[in-house]
Amino acid sequence: MSSCCSTQQTLDASCADTGQESLGVAPGVVSTSSDADAALCASCGQKGREVDVLTVKSMLTPSALATLDISQRFRFCSHPACKVVYFGHTGQQFLIEDMSIPVFQKDTRPSVPVCYCFGWTRARIREELSSTGTSTAAASISAHIKAGRCACEVNNPQGACCLGNVASSVKEARQQLTHVSVNSAQTAPRGVFEAQEVH
Numbered sequence: 001m002s003s004c005c006s007t008q009q010t011l012d013a014s015c016a017d018t019g020q021e022s023l024g025v026a027p028g029v030v031s032t033s034s035d036a037d038a039a040l041c042a043s044c045g046q047k048g049r050e051v052d053v054l055t056v057k058s059m060l061t062p063s064a065l066a067t068l069d070i071s072q073r074f075r076f077c078s079h080p081a082c083k084v085v086y087f088g089h090t091g092q093q094f095l096i097e098d099m100s101i102p103v104f105q106k107d108t109r110p111s112v113p114v115c116y117c118f119g120w121t122r123a124r125i126r127e128e129l130s131s132t133g134t135s136t137a138a139a140s141i142s143a144h145i146k147a148g149r150c151a152c153e154v155n156n157p158q159g160a161c162c163l164g165n166v167a168s169s170v171k172e173a174r175q176q177l178t179h180v181s182v183n184s185a186q187t188a189p190r191g192v193f194e195a196q197e198v199h
């Protein structure tokens with residue numbers, strides 16, 4: 001089983017979840033055009049990141065798990081508007097409704113976890129930023145990772161480290177709070193957003 005968080009050396013590379021990673025073909029397996037096709041979500045066309053079947057097993061509802069074909073190599077579709085969460089290389093798909101927990105990339109509610117291992121939701125990140133002006137989420141999670149406590153493979157639907165999502169969520173929360181405070185002070189924020197709303 002691959003572990004994204006097992007060493008500090010691999011942390012930076014594995015946690016930069018840009019969706020631009022290689023096709024992830026296992027060592028010794030010759031990549032073919034069908035492999036490339038199998039890497040694309042049949043629903044949205046976006047390339048999926050390969051996940052361990054243990055991740056898929058960990059996320060499925062009991063009824064979905066009962067249909068799992070373990071001969072398939074599964075990938076995670078991170079497209080926010082796509083209903084598919086996992087797709088196998090020969091066609092099996094699992095959708096949002098087949099998951100036992102909400103999927104960060106496909107569910108924008110504040111209660112949805114950003115870090116599934118250590119309980120950072122969008123709301124918790126925003127609350128801390130709002131009350132203290134800073135976010136300790138990334139540093140706290142990194143310390144846990146260094147101590148070997150993370151279990152992304154079985155806790156996080158993407159099957160990999162959450163730090164990229166944490167960084168984007170902190171940035172998003174900071175922008176929202178800035179916008180709110182600017183509006184509450186009734187100061188026009190450079191006119192850009194306001195101008196679009198004027199009719």
Ligand SMILES: [Zn+2]
Nearest residue numbers: 041044077082
């Ligand atoms: Zn998709």
